[in-house]
Every structure is written in structure tokens, then in C-alpha cells.
Amino acid sequence: MSEPTPHKVTMEKIVSLCKRRGFIFQSSEIYGGLGGCWDYGPLGVELKRNVKNAWWRSVVQERDDVVGLDASILMHPQVWVASGHVENFADLLSDCKACKHRFRADHVKDDKCPDCGGELTAPRKFNLMFRTFVGPVEDSASVVYLRPETAQGIFADYETVQGALRKKPPFGIAQVGKAFRNEITPGNFTFRTREFEQMEIEFFVKPGTDEKWHKDWLDARFAWYAGLGIRKDRLRLREHAKDELAHYAKACFDVEYLFPEPLGWSEIEGIANRTDFDLKQHSKYSGKDLSFFDEESKERYTPYVIEPSAGADRGSLAFLLDAYDEEEVKGETRVVLRFHPDIAPIKVAVLPLSKKETLVPTAREVHAEVRRHVMSQYDDAQSIGRRYRRQDETGTPLCVTVDFQTLEDKAVTIRERDTMQQVRVPIAEVTSAVRQALDGGWSAVAETYPKVAGKE
């Protein structure tokens, strides 16, 4: 594997850009924020939608062996007993007997409080699931949890989905949705948060074929990130050591991305072989037989599960960081987010060269036509150079400029973000040229239309 390309971005820079340009900022900022919760602004919400839609397209639309699901966040509490979360999804915490502050046992070195020097209690289990109460009475019978993972919704619905669609292994169920963990120490921007969004697949296979399917999913998921533009030298698969594995897992690999320091190589997706643990647990606790009878081979078995579990927030952050570039242009630093067109929040910006009334109607018409097909932004504020820079900084692949010559030749300039090349395209062909550039790459468009001299 080649040496990773060094980042030109730091976490501080990306946090600042995200706030300033409306990608991502703290939840409830006007009240001082809420730790571990982040909001996606106008550009961030488009970025994250694109990531989630690209994932859905890849795993549901373009495959015949995966179907979708959207289970509720609140589920029957017994789900979390069966899954083992009520018993085991916990950190060990110690309390200070003097000042009552609480610490993760693995974060304090001795038995004295880091805040006041008081004596600490012996470590006790603290469950990371958020609890609430459903119905009007707060008692143990009505306690429910905010799901700490979307996976269990798939297992709980396995029988209903399998029955309704008469699916036979190998097949999978995919889900995108929020999950919640009461992390003691959230941090690193949107990397470790209390509220986050997962993109998970549970893929059910016949025991004995599980290792082959695990390998297939590792390849497919690694290729997905690379196909959407993340540099391969900043991606790796890391196999879990035996002592890292959950007790039910036969094997697990993380897709890791090389984040800037201090994070470094860190997980953006985990791909585990969970064996038949989950279906057997839910069979046991629900009393429903979740084994599968194969009519052809006359065999009965409980399917093994391969679980590619991706973080939509971590993925979005990796796409943001990896897209970030800086270069010198005309003696100034150009910041550009080199997003893959499928991921870019805004695909096209339509810019009248000036606010003159002669240009505006045509620019508005072009914009109205383009936005029927893709996300387009109309911008007429400040100089054309500053508007290009602004679009570069938010990763817009194409700028369409309406200038005074347009009134004569009925053509516009299309400028490409990465090369800063410009070509002249008849207004009637703008939509098809835009589609060609976004779907098939810029070079075909650059070859078809006359280049405009110079770059910007």
C-alpha cells in the first residue's frame, strides 16, 4: 500500500469551515449547546442526504438480495434484554465520595478524585442506553430505551420481513436511522456523539457460507468509499484481534479512515460476522422459532449474519476531510472541497456576471431549468471571482456564468471546479452538458465544447 497523502486540513479548520458555511454546528448553540449533539445546516444536510442516498442506492436499489426497513427508535424493552444490551452495554464508572463527580474507571489512574482529591468508590456499571418511560406512569414496567444501534430493529423484524417477501438466505435487510448512546466522553467533532445516524445491513446466510460472504462484503464496502472519491491511501481494512472481538463474533474488520491528528486511523464502518447469536437470542426470548427450513436441501438452520455497519456522520466527516484541498492560485490560497459529484451538496451554481437587469432574466431561466434536474444555487452577490471561490469552498462541481456575450451568442460559460477550465455551451445544451459532466466526468464535456482562454 502506498504512503498516505498528508492532509492539508486539521480538525480545527474543518470545524471552523463547517460552522461558517453552514455545514455542521453545535445543537442549540444559542443556549450554549448540548454536548455530543450536532446539527446539519443547509449544506450539511445535502451532503448527508447524498451519502445516505448513495448508500441506499448501492445496497438496496442496485442489488436483488437486500431489501430496506425503517424500524422505530423506541422498541419493546425485551429486545434489549435479548440482545444483551441491558446487561452488558455499560461503562465502568467511579464516584468521588467527596465532590460526587463521576469518572470512567479506565480514565482515572488511582483511587483519588482528579477534581478534588477525594476518595473514589469501586467502579460500578453504568448503562450507556438512554432510558425513558412510555405511557403516563413512570415505573419499571413502562421503561423503554432509545435504541443504541439500528441492528436490533432488523433482527426483531426478521421474521415479518422474511415472511412477507418469501426471502431465502442469502439475503439482507438494510436500514438507515438514528441511534443514541449516553457517551461519557463525546468528542472529536461529529466522530463520537451521543446522537448519531447509522447505515446498517444484516445479511443472513447459510452457516458455512459465512466466511465467503464476509469477504464479499468487505470488498463491496471498501470499494463503495473509494468509488465515491475517498483516496485509497487513506482507507484501510483492519482485522480485530481475538481479544477485541465481541463474545458472539467470529470475526470483525473495520474500514478505517486516516483522520487528521489527534484521531489518526479510526473506524468509519465495522463489518462483523455475528454468527447466529442474535437470531438465537431473539428466538429464546420471544419464543418464536427464527430458524429457516430450506425446501430444496431439506435442511433446517439458523442463519449466520454478516453485518456491515456504517456511520452516516463519520462517513460524512470523512468525505468532508478527504475532499479538502488548498492550492495557490494567482498568489492567493484557494480552498476547494473536491467532492465526488454524487456527494457534493450543490451540483451547479448559476451566476450572472453582474446584477444588471439585462443578464438577470436569462440567468434566472437557466437556473430554473437546471434545478429541475439537480440541486442548483443562484448567486449574484459580489464579484465573479469571489463567487467562484465561495463555490469552490463548498465543493460545487460546476459554475454556469451568464455574461454580456450571452445576449448575443445564446451561450454560457461552464467552469469546472477542480481544473478551473471553462467551456462555452449553448443555453439549449446546458442541462445535457451538466448531466454529462456530473455522471460521466468533465473530460467528455471539455472535449465537446470550445474552451474559453485562461482559467479561473
Add this chain to the structure above:
Amino acid sequence: MSEPTPHKVTMEKIVSLCKRRGFIFQSSEIYGGLGGCWDYGPLGVELKRNVKNAWWRSVVQERDDVVGLDASILMHPQVWVASGHVENFADLLSDCKACKHRFRADHVKDDKCPDCGGELTAPRKFNLMFRTFVGPVEDSASVVYLRPETAQGIFADYETVQGALRKKPPFGIAQVGKAFRNEITPGNFTFRTREFEQMEIEFFVKPGTDEKWHKDWLDARFAWYAGLGIRKDRLRLREHAKDELAHYAKACFDVEYLFPEPLGWSEIEGIANRTDFDLKQHSKYSGKDLSFFDEESKERYTPYVIEPSAGADRGSLAFLLDAYDEEEVKGETRVVLRFHPDIAPIKVAVLPLSKKETLVPTAREVHAEVRRHVMSQYDDAQSIGRRYRRQDETGTPLCVTVDFQTLEDKAVTIRERDTMQQVRVPIAEVTSAVRQALDGGWSAVAETYPKVAGKE
């Protein structure tokens, strides 16, 4: 207004169809379900995604005056103090002093318990927000709420979004997301649930222009439902009477859909003029000035807000019910969901006439090509007639059939769901014919290609 078309569907029928075909079913069903929570299966998740995407396209992509947002579900608790929810978002409940059961005060006629005849307490306020605790200590300082509406996330982020995008009123912020209410009596399938998804816009305008904008949004939102195929005679706008209005609202209209009995005319979207109540409350509680200074007119004002607030679950249910039709075909009852193509979960089914090996490779190829563009399903189980019926019942607009003649003429049959007309289309033109039928309507396709005799 014309008399509403009577429904051929009942709530029982749609609940049964939804369960059987994998649209919607109870959450955690294998554990007996969780009241007021529902899961969307493989077809339901596509339906709801289509509804949400059509909404986003209509209000964000196709407008220049609305931007998107995705705020977190957990927010700073002060948000809900400022909004009035901590104080006022409550039902009045009475407890039975004997059996301890709890009742909504407006559901019990006298002061005796309906269950045991015991004496009831005086009504007390019961807040409908779900509470949980963030961080490792459960005390009042760390209480947070699951948001009971997405609207307040928009108000809390108003200043950040407005600043990052330099937006001036009139402009809006749109958001899709989950909200939670601890309803005492959820019911009517997905109509009243404890966990639900909203599609909300807060549209900020200059005071004095609010009535005009309210009218514009009423027209736009009514037209959206009708444009996606809901019968106009089952839609109406109903103005709230003065005594129905929230204390801060200047006016409010509901978009109502005529559900089957017992629901009847019921709200699927509320469109309120919320005045400057919310921004002023958040100014007061956060200490941040949320008024706007208009550079052109040199006026300072706190924007008024028009709020079109739609339910994604109620909307999806209305689309399902309205699409439902039954008709007599060849002496049998055909059930068909006449979804608008944009809403239909699966757009195309590719069906080899038989499982014979001669047909399968071609059918697989056609399917692989079609699914690059739209949701397509490959189905080779049972007779062709039963497969058509199955696709009708889930609302698939087009069936592409590969038959023995295909091997000779390199053409396939495309059958349209509503008319059951069939045309013969060369394989090379299937994708363009499918796109034409889905985007422009069937009639153009029916005129272009030779009809196949008979209907089915």
C-alpha cells in the same frame, strides 16, 4: 366542491394489506409490539422515502427561498422552556385512588374510575414530552427531552443559518425528522403514534406580509398533495375557529384528508401563522437578539413565521388509502394501488414468462439495466397472471415481460398498471420508454409502440 368519492378501502383492509405485503407493521411484533410505534417494511420504507423526497424536492430543490436543516432530536432543555412546552404541552389526567389506573380527564365523565368504580383524584397536568437524562448522573440538571416537534430545532438554529447564508426574509428553513409524544391514547394505525416523522417549514417574513404568504403556502401545499395524485374531492382546507387557535397563532388552516370511518376528515398538515412568538421567546430566553435589520428600508423587526407542518406518516397513510382501488377483472376482484409514479415504492417489475433457462438471462439483463435508473424488482415465482396481480396490489406502475418471442424479435412487453394495456418495445428502448411513462404519463408510450391485443 364535488361530493367525495366513496372509499373502497377500510382501515382494517389497509392494515391487513400493509402487514401482509410488508408496507407497515407493529414495532417489535415478536415481543407483542410496542403501543403507538410502527415499522416500515421493504415496500413501506420506499413509499415513505418517496413521500419525503418529493416534499424535499418541492420545497427545497425547486425553490430559491427555502434551505434545509437537520437538527438533532436531543436539544438543550431550555429550548422547551422558551417554547412553552415544559409548562403547557400537557394533558390533564386523573388517577384512581383505589386501583391507581390513570385516565385522561376529558375521557371520564364523572369522578368514579371506569375500571373499578373507585374515586378519582382532581385532574393534574401530565407532560407529553418523553424525558431522559444525558450524562452519567440522573438529576434535574441533566434532563433532556425527545423533541415533540421538529419546529423548535429550526428556531434554535435560525440565527446560525441566517448568518451563514446571509438570508433575508422572506426565506424559509425546511426539516424532515422524527418527533415523539407520549400520547395517552395512540390509535388509528399510523395516524396517531408516539413516534412519528414530520416535514416542517418555518418561513420567515416581514410583519404585514404574513397574510399574503400564509395564503401562498396554503395554495402551494394543497397543490402538492393533489399533484401527487390524491383526489381533490377527498382534500379540503379547514380554518381553525378562534377558540381552537394556540394563543400565539394569528390564524391556522389544516389540510384535511377524508380518511375511511371512523376517522373521517382529519388533519394531514397544519399551516399556521405563528406571528413573532417563537423568535421573541428564544430572544428572551437565550439573550440573543433575533430581530432582523433590513439594510434597504433601514427597519428593524422580528420576522413573523408561516409554518407548513406536514406528517410524513399521515401523508404516507393518505397516499396509501387514496391509491387503493378494487375492480372486477375476468370475474375476479383485482386490488390495485393506483399510486402516482413518483410515490410508487417499486417502479418496474421485470418478469420472465417462465423460469425456463432460455428466458432468464435476457430478463436479468433487462432488470440490471432498468434498476440503474429506478427501483426495479425481478420476479419469476408463480404464473404471470398472479405476478401481475401481486404487482398491482403493491402499486408497481409498469411490468416488463420477457417471453419466448423476445428471443426472436429482441422486444419485450410493457404493461401499464391502471389500464392493463400492453405494448411491444424493443429491448434497446426499454429504459427510455420506462422513463417516458413514469415522467410523462402512459399515453405517449401507448401511442409510440404497437399495442399487444387484449388486456391483462
